[in-house]
Amino acid sequence: xxxxxxxxxxxxxxxxxxxxxxxxxxxxxxxxxxxxxxxxxxxxxxxxxxxxxxxxxxxxxxxxxxxxxxxxxxxxxxxxxxxxxxxxxxxxxxxxxxxxxxxxxxxxxxxxxxxxxxxxxxxxxxxxxxxxxxxxxxxxxxxxxxxxxxxxxxxxxxxxxxxxxxxxxxxxxxxxxxxxxxxxxxxxxxxxxxxxxxxxxxxxxxxxxxxxxxxxxxxxxxxxxxxxxxxxxxxxxxxxxxxxxxxxxxxxxxxxxxxxxxxxxxxxxxxxxxxxxxxxxxxxxxxxxxxxxxxxxxxxxxxxxxxxxxxxxxxxxxxxxxxxxxxxxxxxxxxxxxxxxxxxxxxxxxxxxxxxxxxxxxxxxxxxxxxxxxxxxxxxxxxxxxxxxxxxxxxxxxxxxxxxxxxxxxxxxxxxxxxxxxxxxxxxxxxxxxxxxxxxxxxxxxxxxxxxxxxxxxxxxxxxxx
Numbered sequence: 025x026x027x028x029x030x031x032x033x034x035x036x037x038x039x040x041x042x043x044x045x046x047x048x049x050x051x052x053x054x055x056x057x058x059x060x061x062x063x064x065x066x067x068x069x070x071x072x073x074x075x076x077x078x079x080x081x082x083x084x085x086x087x088x089x090x091x092x093x094x095x096x097x098x099x100x101x102x103x104x105x106x107x108x109x110x111x112x113x114x115x116x117x118x119x120x121x122x123x124x125x126x127x128x129x130x131x132x133x134x135x136x137x138x139x140x141x142x143x144x145x146x147x148x149x150x151x152x153x154x155x156x157x158x159x160x161x162x163x164x165x166x167x168x169x170x171x172x173x174x175x176x177x178x179x180x181x182x183x184x185x186x187x188x189x190x191x192x193x194x195x196x197x198x199x200x201x202x203x204x205x206x207x208x209x210x211x212x213x214x215x216x217x218x219x220x221x222x223x224x225x226x227x228x229x230x231x232x233x234x235x236x237x238x239x240x241x242x243x244x245x246x247x248x249x250x251x252x253x254x255x256x257x258x259x260x261x262x263x264x265x266x267x268x269x270x271x272x273x274x275x276x277x278x279x280x281x282x283x284x285x286x287x288x289x290x291x292x293x294x295x296x297x298x299x300x301x302x303x304x305x306x307x308x309x310x311x312x313x314x315x316x317x318x319x320x321x322x323x324x325x326x327x328x329x330x331x332x333x334x335x336x337x338x339x340x341x342x343x344x345x346x347x348x349x350x351x352x353x354x355x356x357x358x359x360x361x362x363x364x365x366x367x368x369x370x371x372x373x374x375x376x377x378x379x380x381x382x383x384x385x386x387x388x389x390x391x392x393x394x395x396x397x398x399x400x401x402x403x404x405x406x407x408x409x410x411x412x413x414x415x416x417x418x419x420x421x422x423x424x425x426x427x428x429x430x431x432x433x434x435x436x437x438x439x440x441x442x443x444x445x446x447x448x449x450x451x452x453x454x455x456x457x458x459x460x461x462x463x464x465x466x467x468x469x470x471x472x473x474x475x476x477x478x479x480x481x482x483x484x485x486x487x488x489x490x
Contacts, residue, residue: 060223061191061198066460071424071489072381073192074326075185075455077334078319078364080356081166081208082343085121085390085409086417086438088353091153092125092134093438096392104393109439111410112160113346115393118437119409122350131428138357141365142384147428148368148377149421150488154432154441157388157413157448162209162341165387165413168448170214172477179218179468181452182332184477185459186224188466192329195292197227199332200325204232204314206339215334219470226334229297231318236294296328297321309370311362319363323370326380343386346395347408368421381423381458389416392437415441418451424458426490446485453482458489 087093099105100120108115125134129146142149157165164174171178179187182199191198201215207228208214215226233239248256299307299320310316315337322333337343337356345352364384371377390409397405415434421427432444453463456477463482467474 059194060221061186061194063190063192064188066189067462067465068460070460071379071458072422073189073379073459074330075182075332075381075383075423075459076322076326076367077181077332078360078382078384079208079334079336080343080384080386081336081338082341082345083162083165083386083388083390083411083416084343084356085345085349085353086153086415086434087390087392087409088121088123088349089136089139089357090151090417090419091389091434091438092121092136093392093434093436095436096120096438099437104437104439108393109414111391111412113410114396114398115391115410116396116406117394118392119349119394119407123353129428131430133428133430136357138354139361139364141361142368144365145368145372145421148372148425149419149427150425150429150431151417151419152431152446152451152485152488153415153417153434154443154445155385155389155416155418155448155451156441156445157416160388160411160413162344162387162411165411166208166210166214169385169387170210171216171218172449172452172479177213177216177218178475179220179224179477180215180226181455181477182215182226182334183217183220183224184456184466185332187220187468188461189331189459191331193292196296196325196328196330198330199224199226199334200229200330201226201334201336202229202231202318202321203336204230204318204338206230208336208339209341219475220468226332231321232314234317236297239297240293292328296324299324306370310366313359313363315360316363316366319360319367323367323376326371327374327376345390345408346410347397347405349390349408352408371422377422379423381425381455382421383418383455384420385416385418388413389438392439412439414439420488424490426488429488431485431487444485444487447481449478449482450485452477454485454488457484 087096096118097120099118101117104118123136123138125136128135128143133146133151135143135146157168158174159165168174170180186198217225229239299317310320318335322335325333342356368382371380389412391412394406395408395410415438432446433442434440435442456463456466463476463478467476
């Protein structure tokens with residue numbers, strides 16, 4: 025239990041310190057207990073300082089985006105030769121891609137016609153064609169990709185990075201997760217802090233809203249003037265001086281720290297999220313629509329020192345093309361391709377790409393075989409692909425990544441990763457390495473043992489490093 029005096033005292037500890045300017049960002053000697061978001065040094069010199077994770081939730085088809093398979097055309101309509109791995113739902117004959125692939129860049133890397141703007145920056149991109157996960161279901165695969173564990177409550181990648189590095193900007197959340205129209209599958213678990221202190225959890229924004237007041241609720245105080253807020257802070261500071269706080273309560277600490285961050289955000293957040301402040305030429309480069317706006321916001325956030333920005337395509341699982349794959353993927357790629365291409369060019373022009381790691385992908389890929397309809401599913405259509413965790417593609421750019429490079433391969437039909445296989449744990453180990461961490465040493469003591477993002481797994485994929 026905690027009494028009212030204790031509550032005021034502990035609130036004052038944070039907000040009063042804010043009013044007096046005692047929380048100074050970037051000072052290495054700042055105690056984690058005083059300011060858990062103080063910037064800290066990683067284990068070794070990092071290649072990247074911040075991350076933009078473009079999450080195509082639902083599972084984009086690698087076979088229709090970044091992993092061309094001519095065998096699909098030769099065997100279209102035929103039963104796949106050899107044994108077929110077990111998938112979530114029944115599948116039938118081989119389904120050819122409806123899209124053309126073209127070679128791009130100095131190394132002639134093939135990219136689908138639905139991503140022409142991304143393809144222009146392929147010399148800055150490392151395509152991983154040999155990703156694999158554990159199971160063909162959205163929920164565990166999302167948790168594995170985001171938190172390193174498909175079943176247990178674990179901290180997300182963004183939370184681990186903020187825990188390890190702190191924040192560069194104390195007036196904005198260090199970890200932002202944007203998803204227009206609502207939550208993806210598994211909702212807030214995708215950006216949870218797990219057993220880490222709550223201050224390291226991602227801050228969710230519904231980017232379907234354009235007005236800052238709707239994008240960030242209660243960003244402005246309509247009832248109390250700034251002068252009165254300062255008077256309150258002074259009072260809290262005086263109360264804090266009267267009595268020391270009790271033993272730490274992590275839940276209460278997290279709540280107080282969130283209030284402190286909300287107060288600080290009044291000074292900078294409205295400007296950071298307002299893309300109308302960008303020159304018209306920049307907005308035209310990113311294009312129209314929600315995807316363009318939220319991807320441009322992502323650039324504005326990392327430019328202002330936000331550590332980890334996750335950009336989800338939309339609520340639910342939009343890339344989950346069990347039917348009408350051609351329509352689904354063409355439309356969704358059309359919504360984001362120009363903006364993603366612009367992001368890569370924009371970051372490079374501003375000198376930010378070298379220190380910003382951009383990641384693209386979903387929780388798994390799709391099968392080379394067509395999904396068979398059944399009662400109540402797919403409405404009798406036979407033009408989509410089932411989930412495929414055995415082999416899929418992701419790509420990374422900037423932040424110390426080897427550009428113009430293709431790593432690994434799936435089999436002839438794109439069903440299984442067979443060459444230089446990369447598990448999600450390996451991907452996480454590599455991301456942490458680029459951010460300056462030995463993934464085996466970035467740990468947190470919980471329930472009697474030291475936990476890490478990669479658990480007891482993971483190897484850095486050195487071939488992906490520049």
